[in-house]
Amino acid sequence: MTDIQAPAVRTNQTDPAVAAPAQIKMTARDVNVFYGANHAIKDVSIDVDMENVTAFIGPSGCGKSTFLRTLNRMNDTISIAKVTGDITLDGEDIYSSDMDVVQLRARVGMVFQKPNPFPKSIYENVAYGPRIHGLAPARRDMDQIVESALRRAGLWEEVKDRLSDSGTALSGGQQQRLCIARAIAVDPEVILMDEPCSALDPIATAKIEELIHALRGKYAIVIVTHNMQQAARVSQKTAFFHLGHLVEYGETSEIFTNPRQERTKDYITGRYG
Amino acid sequence: MQKRIRRRYAAERRFKFMGLAAVVLSAGFLAFLLVTMLSNGLAGFSRTEVALPIDFPAAKLDVTAKQLQNRGADLALAGAGLDEVVDKAATAAFGEQGIDIISDRAWTEVREALKSDPTLLSRKARIDVPVSQDVQNALDGGGKPAMRAIVSGMQAKGLFSNKFDFGFLTSADSTDPTNVGIWGALKGSLFTMLVTLLIAFPIGVLSAVYLEEYAPRNRWTDLIEVSINNLAAVPSIIFGLLGLAVFLSFLNLPRSASLVGGLTLALMIMPVIVIASRNAIKAVPPSIRDAALGVGASKVQVIFHHVLPLALPGILTGTIIGMARALGETAPLLMIGMRAFIAQPPEGLTDPATVLPVQIFLWSDQVSRGFVERTSAAIIVLLVFLLAMNALAIYLRNRFETRW
Ligand SMILES: Nc1ncnc2c1ncn2[C@@H]1O[C@H](COP(=O)(O)OP(=O)(O)OP(=O)(O)O)[C@@H](O)[C@H]1O
Ligand SMILES: [Mg+2]
Numbered sequence: 001m002t003d004i005q006a007p008a009v010r011t012n013q014t015d016p017a018v019a020a021p022a023q024i025k026m027t028a029r030d031v032n033v034f035y036g037a038n039h040a041i042k043d044v045s046i047d048v049d050m051e052n053v054t055a056f057i058g059p060s061g062c063g064k065s066t067f068l069r070t071l072n073r074m075n076d077t078i079s080i081a082k083v084t085g086d087i088t089l090d091g092e093d094i095y096s097s098d099m100d101v102v103q104l105r106a107r108v109g110m111v112f113q114k115p116n117p118f119p120k121s122i123y124e125n126v127a128y129g130p131r132i133h134g135l136a137p138a139r140r141d142m143d144q145i146v147e148s149a150l151r152r153a154g155l156w157e158e159v160k161d162r163l164s165d166s167g168t169a170l171s172g173g174q175q176q177r178l179c180i181a182r183a184i185a186v187d188p189e190v191i192l193m194d195e196p197c198s199a200l201d202p203i204a205t206a207k208i209e210e211l212i213h214a215l216r217g218k219y220a221i222v223i224v225t226h227n228m229q230q231a232a233r234v235s236q237k238t239a240f241f242h243l244g245h246l247v248e249y250g251e252t253s254e255i256f257t258n259p260r261q262e263r264t265k266d267y268i269t270g271r272y273g
Numbered sequence: 274m275q276k277r278i279r280r281r282y283a284a285e286r287r288f289k290f291m292g293l294a295a296v297v298l299s300a301g302f303l304a305f306l307l308v309t310m311l312s313n314g315l316a317g318f319s320r321t322e323v324a325l326p327i328d329f330p331a332a333k334l335d336v337t338a339k340q341l342q343n344r345g346a347d348l349a350l351a352g353a354g355l356d357e358v359v360d361k362a363a364t365a366a367f368g369e370q371g372i373d374i375i376s377d378r379a380w381t382e383v384r385e386a387l388k389s390d391p392t393l394l395s396r397k398a399r400i401d402v403p404v405s406q407d408v409q410n411a412l413d414g415g416g417k418p419a420m421r422a423i424v425s426g427m428q429a430k431g432l433f434s435n436k437f438d439f440g441f442l443t444s445a446d447s448t449d450p451t452n453v454g455i456w457g458a459l460k461g462s463l464f465t466m467l468v469t470l471l472i473a474f475p476i477g478v479l480s481a482v483y484l485e486e487y488a489p490r491n492r493w494t495d496l497i498e499v500s501i502n503n504l505a506a507v508p509s510i511i512f513g514l515l516g517l518a519v520f521l522s523f524l525n526l527p528r529s530a531s532l533v534g535g536l537t538l539a540l541m542i543m544p545v546i547v548i549a550s551r552n553a554i555k556a557v558p559p560s561i562r563d564a565a566l567g568v569g570a571s572k573v574q575v576i577f578h579h580v581l582p583l584a585l586p587g588i589l590t591g592t593i594i595g596m597a598r599a600l601g602e603t604a605p606l607l608m609i610g611m612r613a614f615i616a617q618p619p620e621g622l623t624d625p626a627t628v629l630p631v632q633i634f635l636w637s638d639q640v641s642r643g644f645v646e647r648t649s650a651a652i653i654v655l656l657v658f659l660l661a662m663n664a665l666a667i668y669l670r671n672r673f674e675t676r677w
Contacts, residue, residue: 077566079490106569116560118579128578129568179564186568 023050025190025220026071026108031085033066033075040066042244044085048190053212053221055231055252058241059267064224065113067241068192071222072108073101089190106133109183113195115175117167117182122159125167125178126150129186145185153181154211173204180211190220197230209234228268232256240264310652317650320438320451321409322401323427325375327362327383329394334358338391346388355387356380359402370423376403376451401434406451406643415642441650445618446632450643453636455654457618461531461611461626462600462658464619468535469542469599474592476539477546478581481588484547485554486576505544512541513605521609528610529625537605542595549591553584586670593666597659603630629655 026048033041040063048054048071056064066075073094075081087094094104106129117125126146127136136142146163150156155177159170167178176196183191193212197205212221212234225231231238232252239249240261248255248264259265335353340346359380363371379402386400387393410416411424412433427433445457488494516537520526526533557580565575581588606612611627612635619626627635629651636648 072567074563074566077562102569102571104569105567109569110563110567112560112563112567114560116558116564118561118564119583128565128570132568132570132574132578182564182568 024048025050025090027086027088028067028070029086031067031070031083031087033063033070033084034082035066035078036080040244041070044241044244044246046239046246046249048220048222049237050220051217052236053216053223053234054237054239055235056222056224056239056241057226057228057231057267058247060226062241063244064241065194068110068194068222068224071190071192072105072110074105074110076101106186107188108190108192109186109188111176111179111183111191111193111196113198115172115179115199117170117175117178119166119168121164122150122167122170122178123163126181126185129182133186135186149181149185150178152184152211152215153177154207154214155181171204173200173207176200176204176208177211180208184215184219188219190222191215193221193223195224195226198226205230228256240267242267310649310656313646314649314651314653317646317648317653318438318441319435320440321404321412322434322436323367323374323404323408323432324399324434325359325362325379325383325402326366326397326399327359328397330396332358332361334394336394338394341388341391341394347384350384350387355384359383367423367427370420373405373420374408374423374427376405377449378452379403401436403440403451404433406449406641409451410642413642441647445616446614446627446635447616448614450639450641450647453644453647455629455632455651457615458627458629458632458651459654459658460618461534461615462628464531464622464626465534465538465606465628466596466600468532468622469538470592470596472536472539473543473546473595477543477592477595478550478588480543481547481550481554482576482581485551486572486580501544501547505548508604509541509602510604510608512537513608515540516605517608527623527625529613529615529627530623531611531619531626531628532622533609534606534611534626534628535622537609538599538602541602541605542599545595545598546588546592549594550584550588553587553591554580556587557583582673585673589666589669589673593662597662600659600662601630601655603634606631607634629658 024047028044028046028048031041031044032039044067056068058064066081069075070083070087071094075083083095089104089107092099094108118128120128123146126149127142130136130142130145136145147156147160150159155174158174159165159178167175170178176199180191180193180196197208200208209230212223215221223231223234235252237250238252238255240247240255240259240263242263248259248261250260255264256268259268334350334355336346336349340349343349359375360372363375363379365371367374382402383400386398404412407416407420408424411420412428414421440452441454443456444452444454447453484494484497488497516533520533520536521528526536561579561583562575565579570578606628612631613625613627614635615625615627617624633648633651633655636644636651
C-alpha cells in the first residue's frame with residue numbers, strides 16, 4: 001500500500017492527457033450483478049489505477065452506476081441485488097467475510113449524482129464522517145480536518161464565514177463540492193463519483209473538474225459521466241459500457257481518437273446513446 | 274372556446290365555495306360546542322358562598338391559638354366539635370333552616386380560616402362558607418318553594434357571593450356536587466397518560482424501525498403489517514377486554530389502577546404510533562441514507578443519526594394523535610374497573626384512580642342538578658388538557674422540523 005502512494009509516481013499528474021504508469025488500486029474479475037432476474041452487469045473485469053482518473057461512459061441503463069456501486073458495496077443496501085465475481089482493494093477481497101463494509105466505505109468514498117448534503121450545518125456535514133470513525137479526538141483536530149477538506153474541495157473561501165449555516169442552503173454546485181469535501185474528510189483511498197456534474201451549470205462543472213484534477217494522484221478516482229468532453233478532459237483511462245458489458249477499456253486518448261470497437265466508435269461519434 | 278373557459282372558472286368557483294362551506298360548517302360546530310360548554314361550565318368553576326357570622330369566644334372552642342399552628346390542628350378542631358359550632362352559628366344566623374343552608378363541608382372552610390388566622394378565636398367574625406345544593410338550586414330558580422322564599426329573602430340582604438371554587442381544582446369525586454373536585458380525575462389522567470406514553474412510544478417507534486429497516490420482506494412481515502393496520506381500527510372496548518384478561522386476570526395487577534389503564538391504552542395506541550412512525554421513516558429521502566452509508570456509517574448510525582431525527586416530527590405527530598385519542602377514551606377503562614367512585618386523588622400508579630372522560634361520564638349520569646355544571650366544567654378541563662397536549666405537539670414539531 002505504501003509504495004503505491006510513493007510520491008515519485010505523481011510526477012505527470014499535471015498533464016491530464018497522459019496516463020501515469022499503472023499502479024493498480026482496485027481490480028474486478030468476472031463481476032456479474034443481478035437485480036432479481038435482470039442481469040445488469042455481465043462478466044466485467046477491470047483494473048482501477050491509483051494515479052489515474054478513470055471515466056465510465058455508456059448509454060443510459062447500461063449499468064455504469066450499478067458497477068460503480070459494487071466497488072464500495074453500496075449494492076448491499078438493495079435487497080434484490082446479487083453480486084458475483086471478485087473485487088479487490090489493494091489485493092483484499094472486498095466481498096469476503098473478513099472485510100468490514102463500514103471500513104470499506106470509509107476507504108472507498110462516494111459522491112452521488114444529486115447533491116445530497118445532510119440537513120445539518122456545513123461544518124457538521126464535513127465533520128460527520130471523521131467523527132463516526134473517531135479520526136478527531138479533540139475539537140481542534142476536527143476544525144482542522146473540516147478546514148482542510150473544504151479547502152481541498154475548493155469551497156473554503158466561500159463558506160468559511162458561515163460554517164454553521166445549513167448545508168442545504170448552498171447552491172447546487174456548492175452543495176456538490178460540499179459532498180466531495182464530506183467524502184475526502186474521512187481520507188479515503190478511492191473516490192467514486194456518479195455523474196457529479198449532471199445537476200450543475202458549466203461554471204460549477206468547471207470547478208468540479210478542476211477539483212478532480214487537483215485530487216488526482218492523492219486518491220484513485222472513478223467518475224461516471226454522460227458528457228464525452230468531460231470524460232476526455234478529466235480522465236486518463238476510459239471504460240465504455242454497453243448493455244451490461246464492458247466493451248472497451250483503455251487510455252482516454254486512445255478511446256476517443258482511435259476506438260477499437262465499432263460500438264464504441266458509434267457511441268462516441270453520437271450515432272446512438 | 275369562450276364558453277369552455279367560462280365553464281371552467283365557474284367550476285373552480287363552485288369548488289372553492291364548497292370548500293369554504295365545509296370549513297364554515299365545521300367551525301360552526303366547534304363554536305357551538307365551545308359556547309355551550311363555556312356558558313354551562315364556567316358556573317361549574319365557581320360556587321356560591323354565604324356570609325356566616327360566628328361568635329368564637331361565645332362558642333368556647335376547646336383549642337388554643339398555639340394548637341392551631343401545629344400539625345394536629347385539624348384533629349384538635351374536629352375533636353373540639355367545630356362542626357357543631359358552625360351548625361349552631363348557622364341556626365342562629367339564618368333560623369331553624371340554617372343547617373340546610375350551608376354546605377356539609379362548610380365547617381372545613383371555617384377550619385381553614387381559623388388555621389390561617391388564629392386570632393379569630395378571640396372575636397366575632399363573618400366567614401364566607403359554601404351554600405348547600407338546595408340553596409344553589411333555589412338560586413337557579415328550582416328546588417322547593419319554601420327554600421326559594423328563604424333564599425330570596427337572604428338574597429335581598431346581599432348575603433350571597435360568588436367565588437372561584439378552588440376546591441374544584443384540588444379535590445376529588447364526592448357524592449355532594451358542591452364538594453366534588455376534578456383534581457383526582459386529572460391526576461389519574463396524568464398518571465395514565467404517562468404510563469401510556471412510556472410504554473407505547475418506545476415500543477411503537479422501535480417496532481416501526483425494525484419493520485422498516487431490518488425486517489425482510491416476506492409473508493410473515495406482510496402478515497404483521499396487515500395485523501397492525503387492523504389493530505389500529507379495532508374498537509377500543511375490545512382493548513378493554515384484552516386488558517381485563519391480560520393485566521387483571523392473568524397478571525393480577527391491581528384493579529382500577531392508572532398503571533393498568535395506561536397499559537391498556539398503550540396497547541390501543543401502539544398500532545397508531547407504529548403506522549405513523551413507519552410512514553415518517555419511509556418519507557426520509559433515500560439520498561440521505563446513501564450519503565451516510567457512503568461516508569462509512571453503519572446501519573445503526575444511519576438510523577439514529579439521520580433517519581430518526583428526520584422522521585421525528587412525523588413520529589411525534591402520530592404519537593400525539595394517539596395520545597389525544599387515549600386521553601379521551603372511556604370504554605376500555607370501564608372494562609378494567611376505572612369507573613369506581615374514588616374520593617381520594619391517587620398517590621401512585623397502583624392506587625385506584627379514575628380519568629377525566631370517565632369522571633365526566635359518571636357525573637353526567639347523576640340526577641342531582643349540581644352535577645350538570647360540574648360535568649361541563651370537567652369537560653372544559655379535559656379540553657384544556659387536550660389543547661395543551663396539541664400545543665406541545667405543534668411546538669415539538671416546529672422545533673424538530675428540518676428546513677431543507
Ligand atoms: N435499484 C434497482 N433495482 C432494480 N433494478 C435496477 C436498480 N438500479 C438499476 N437497475 C437496473 O439495472 C440496469 C442498470 O442500471 P444503472 O442504474 O446501473 O444504469 P446507468 O448506466 O447508471 O444508467 P444512467 O446513465 O441512466 O444512470 C438497468 O436496467 C436498471 O433498470
Ligand atoms: Mg447511473
